[in-house]
Amino acid sequence: VSTAASTYPLREPAQVAHAIRPPHRSTALIIGFVVLLAVVAALTTPNFYSVDNLRSIVGVATVTGIAAIGLTFVTISGNFVSLSTSQSALTAAIAFAYFLSQGWPLAVALVATLAIAAAIGVAQGWIVGVGANPIIVTLAAGAAMQGTMSVLTGGSEIRTGGQYLTWLGGVGAFGITVSAYVMLAAAVVATIFLRKHRIGIELALVGENRLAGAGTGYSTRRVAMLAFAMASLAAALVGIISVSSFQRASVDQFGSLTFDAIAAVLIGGTAIAGGTGSPLRTAAGAVFIAMLANFMLLHDWSFGARLAVQGLAVVLAVSLYQVISGNRTRS
Amino acid sequence: MNTHHVASTVKPVAGQLAILATVWVIFGIAYLGFFSDNNVFSILQGFAFLGMMALAVGVTMIAGELDLSVASVAAVAGVLSIQLLPLGILPALAITIALAAIFGAVQGLLITALGVNSIVFTIGTMFAMRGVAYVLSGEQTILVDTNDLDISDAILERFLVLSPFSATTLIALTVVGFVLAFTRWGREIYAIGGGRPESKAAGVRQRRPVVMAFMLSASLASLAGAMASISSGSGAPFAFSSILLQAVTAALVGGIGLYGGKGTAFNVALGALILQSFLSGLSGQGVPQATQQLAMGLLLLVVIAIEFAASPSASSWLATRGGLPFRTRPASATRASAD
Numbered sequence: 289v290s291t292a293a294s295t296y297p298l299r300e301p302a303q304v305a306h307a308i309r310p311p312h313r314s315t316a317l318i319i320g321f322v323v324l325l326a327v328v329a330a331l332t333t334p335n336f337y338s339v340d341n342l343r344s345i346v347g348v349a350t351v352t353g354i355a356a357i358g359l360t361f362v363t364i365s366g367n368f369v370s371l372s373t374s375q376s377a378l379t380a381a382i383a384f385a386y387f388l389s390q391g392w393p394l395a396v397a398l399v400a401t402l403a404i405a406a407a408i409g410v411a412q413g414w415i416v417g418v419g420a421n422p423i424i425v426t427l428a429a430g431a432a433m434q435g436t437m438s439v440l441t442g443g444s445e446i447r448t449g450g451q452y453l454t455w456l457g458g459v460g461a462f463g464i465t466v467s468a469y470v471m472l473a474a475a476v477v478a479t480i481f482l483r484k485h486r487i488g489i490e491l492a493l494v495g496e497n498r499l500a501g502a503g504t505g506y507s508t509r510r511v512a513m514l515a516f517a518m519a520s521l522a523a524a525l526v527g528i529i530s531v532s533s534f535q536r537a538s539v540d541q542f543g544s545l546t547f548d549a550i551a552a553v554l555i556g557g558t559a560i561a562g563g564t565g566s567p568l569r570t571a572a573g574a575v576f577i578a579m580l581a582n583f584m585l586l587h588d589w590s591f592g593a594r595l596a597v598q599g600l601a602v603v604l605a606v607s608l609y610q611v612i613s614g615n616r617t618r619s
Numbered sequence: 620m621n622t623h624h625v626a627s628t629v630k631p632v633a634g635q636l637a638i639l640a641t642v643w644v645i646f647g648i649a650y651l652g653f654f655s656d657n658n659v660f661s662i663l664q665g666f667a668f669l670g671m672m673a674l675a676v677g678v679t680m681i682a683g684e685l686d687l688s689v690a691s692v693a694a695v696a697g698v699l700s701i702q703l704l705p706l707g708i709l710p711a712l713a714i715t716i717a718l719a720a721i722f723g724a725v726q727g728l729l730i731t732a733l734g735v736n737s738i739v740f741t742i743g744t745m746f747a748m749r750g751v752a753y754v755l756s757g758e759q760t761i762l763v764d765t766n767d768l769d770i771s772d773a774i775l776e777r778f779l780v781l782s783p784f785s786a787t788t789l790i791a792l793t794v795v796g797f798v799l800a801f802t803r804w805g806r807e808i809y810a811i812g813g814g815r816p817e818s819k820a821a822g823v824r825q826r827r828p829v830v831m832a833f834m835l836s837a838s839l840a841s842l843a844g845a846m847a848s849i850s851s852g853s854g855a856p857f858a859f860s861s862i863l864l865q866a867v868t869a870a871l872v873g874g875i876g877l878y879g880g881k882g883t884a885f886n887v888a889l890g891a892l893i894l895q896s897f898l899s900g901l902s903g904q905g906v907p908q909a910t911q912q913l914a915m916g917l918l919l920l921v922v923i924a925i926e927f928a929a930s931p932s933a934s935s936w937l938a939t940r941g942g943l944p945f946r947t948r949p950a951s952a953t954r955a956s957a958d
Contacts, residue, residue: 368738420923421877423685423738424867428919431864435913443909547746560739592753592856599747603740610735 313612314557314564318572321555321605325579333586339463341586345578346468351526353471353574355545356552357478357567358522363553364482365515366495366562367422372412372430374545376520379433380405381527381537382441388448388531402524408433409520410513417509430546437539445538448531456532467529471571474522478567491515496563523549551577551598555605559613577601635874635889642893646900653903659780662899664850667785670891671843672862673869674795675836677887680870681799682832683812683879684737688726690863691748692719692837693844697854698756700845704767708774708849715845716838722748723837727830737833752856760855774850784846789888791839796884808832813880861912868919869894877923894918 329336355373362370370376380401387397412429416422460466482488494511526545531537556573558565580601584594646653672689679686696715703711726744730737763771774783781789799805807828810818819825848854873890875882897918901911 368736369742415920415923421685423687424871424877424919425923427864427867428916428923430916431912432916432920435909435911435916438909439907439913547742550742554739554743560736590754590758592750592755592758594750596747596750596754599743599745599750602743603747606735606739606743607729607733610733 314609315566315569317608317612318555318557318569318576322572322576322579325576325583329579329583333583335586336583341582343463343465345575345582347465348581349571349575349578350465350467350471351529351545352548352552352577353571354467354474354529355519355523355526356549356556356570356574357471357474358519358525359549359553360478360556360558360565360567360570361482361491361515361518362422363558363560364495364562364565365491365511367416367512367515368560369423369550369553370412370426370516370519371423371546372426372433373519373523373549374542375430375433375437376405376408376523377527377530377542377545378537378539379408379437379527380524381531381541382437382446382539384528385446385448385531385535385537389446391449398528401528402521405520405524406517409517412520413513413516414509416516417507417512422512434539441539443539445536448535456529470525470529471574474525475567475571478518482565482567487514492563492565494562496561547598548574548577551602554602554609557605557609559609560606632874632886632889635872635886635893638872639889639893639896642896642900646896646903650900650903653900656780658899658903660777660782662895663780663785664782665899666891666895667782667788668843668847669862669865669869669895670888671788671791671839671846672859672866673873673891674792674884674887675839675843676863676866677870677873677875677882677884678795678799678808678835678839679737679832680867680875680877681812681879681882682808682828683815684730684829684832685741686726686833686836687738687741687863688744688748689836689840689866690859691745691752692722692840693847693859693862694752694854694856695719695748695755696841696844697848697858698752698761698856699854701761701763701848701854702755704763704770704849708770711849712842712845716841719837719841720834723834724830726837727833728826730833731826731829737829749856756854756856758856760853763849763852768852771849771852774846782850784850787842787846791842792884792888795835795839800883804828804831809880811879864915864919865894865898868915868922871919871922 335341355377359370359373362368383404384397384401387400388394392400408429412422412425415425456466456470458466460469482492490506491511491514494506494508523545526542527537530541552573553565553570554560554573555576556566556569556571558570577598580598581594584597589597643653652658672693675689676686696719699718700711700715703714706714726740729735730740776782778786799808804827807818807823808831810821810823811825811828815825844859848858869890870882870887871877871890872893873882873886873888875886875890898911898915901914906914
């Protein structure tokens with residue numbers, strides 16, 4: 289913290305500490321949400337704690353969580369959210385499945401897919417960094433990606449044809465999927481990166497205060513490019529995991545990923561104004577979303593009711609965190 | 620408000636007119652039936668829906684906000700209006716629009732009272748309202764009752780190349796355009812969109828314009844969704860999912876500024892006409908839906924680039940701007956402001 293403070297002469301040390309250390313109230317709140325839901329589920333839903341059901345919750349939370357951890361970078365950097373998460377995932381999934389189907393070695397296919405994802409993210413970040421509204425840019429980029437993939441695949445499914453990353457789509461220790469460990473590792477690494485690494489701190493500082501960030505020589509453009517690259521790579525990872533599990537990819541996949549990831553970030557309490565946030569809390573947000581969806585499914589709620597409740601949950605979470613942070617500034 | 624202030628919000632439209640002429644010339648040559656009565660009528664039918672939706676989003680963009688819930692509101696209105704149609708078309712429309720106006724006002728009030736970012740808030744309501752559309756319709760497409768089919772037919776009636784739907788959109792564009800440009804409440808929307816700290820310093824109310832903008836956007840979206848659904852004879856909960864992208868693109872193509880405070884209803888109309896001509900032309904050429912979507916996405920990216928590159932005041936307005944979270948400021952501009 290002290291080195292960070294000396295590098296940013298425009299900021300008080302206390303502000304820097306605030307920028308890189310998330311408010312404990314948000315952490316308490318997301319843990320409270322999860323515990324509350326867990327208790328309600330235990331009291332009302334007999335099958336909720338069966339091993340199979342818990343496994344399915346973890347499966348859903350993992351997919352949402354990995355994409356959402358990447359998206360957290362975008363939000364912390366002050367660029368709101370991306371509306372192209374599911375399109376990034378399906379682009380990566382189709383590319384990866386196609387490369388494998390062409391007989392490319394696994395490592396080459398993996399690197400090529402991640403390179404494409406990084407390029408797509410950097411391109412969006414560059415446009416946003418120049419000054420365009422991130423919501424509109426990602427909306428456009430998402431349509432362009434979905435359109436490109438529909439044209440390239442002709443709407444049909446791409447099969448990997450034999451070889452795939454068996455271990456990534458498989459089950460690891462304690463009967464939990466490998467991808468769940470991947471999510472946990474990603475959350476921890478991302479949190480440490482954002483708190484301790486110079487570039488991670490720069491991202492949060494620029495997100496918190498663009499003017500001061502730019503005034504001290506930090507580039508909002510570079511930060512945006514990094515943030516959107518991370519979001520795109522995380523979405524690509526979801527696509528790659530999906531191909532590893534199912535050995536196929538198509539354009540109609542990942543329909544709800546964009547909103548689920550946004551919901552996880554916002555319910556996890558990452559401030560939409562930028563500057564503060566935590567990938568670990570985002571992971572908790574993803575668990576909450578998965579539990580909520582599962583709870584409503586077990587109670588046979590209709591698709592529409594589930595969608596409405598999830599939308600309302602986001603509205604409530606955003607409002608609640610806003611009230612909390614508003615109080616913080618006033619006090 | 621003085622004339623200088625009014626003039627400052629009018630953006631030059633020569634570029635837009637040139638684009639429109641180009642689109643018309645290209646498709647007029649490439650596609651023989653492009654200017655036939657039937658095709659012009661069908662372009663105007665598309666324009667009726669797109670123009671009204673673009674106006675809905677455009678009003679919030681002028682206010683420096685963004686209402687992402689318009690497509691879902693239109694879907695709810697489509698289902699609701701068809702369920703209410705046995706009451707007659709005017710009561711059905713009136714009830715639907717009144718409910719939407721209340722929803723919009725509450726949304727605007729919450730956004731201002733909590734000080735929460737409108738993009739994030741409306742992402743939540745976008746999904747919540749989509750869910751409401753599914754619940755309301757029992758997850759199925761609602762068809763107009765056979766006894767009421769004459770009402771659907773009435774909306775589709777043709778007067779030369781106009782229909783009641785496209786005429787309604789033209790009236791809505793005119794009325795809303797007039798209210799925005801010449802009334803005090805409308806000018807306030809421009810004032811807060813053009814620069815919130817400055818408008819506050821100048822004594823402009825901060826809450827009323829935002830509430831007004833969101834009330835207008837929800838009302839217009841519900842009118843568009845209801846008219847489109849009634850004229851097609853069915854309201855589907857999954858309807859209009861691609862209209863948000865088209866509406867934003869139309870508003871931007873027409874010259875509604877990305878950064879608020881700029882553009883008029885005329886810009887919206889022009890943008891919607893350009894985009895609808897473009898899309899109809901592509902359809903007429905047998906271009907598949909996926910390619911149209913790709914073209915739309917690329918078009919929007921190009922417009923964003925032009926909007927930013929061509930804006931002579933890009934750095935000056937950025938420099939004078941306060942801390943509105945809607946906008947992102949380029950490093951170059953913020954550095955310039957430090958000088």
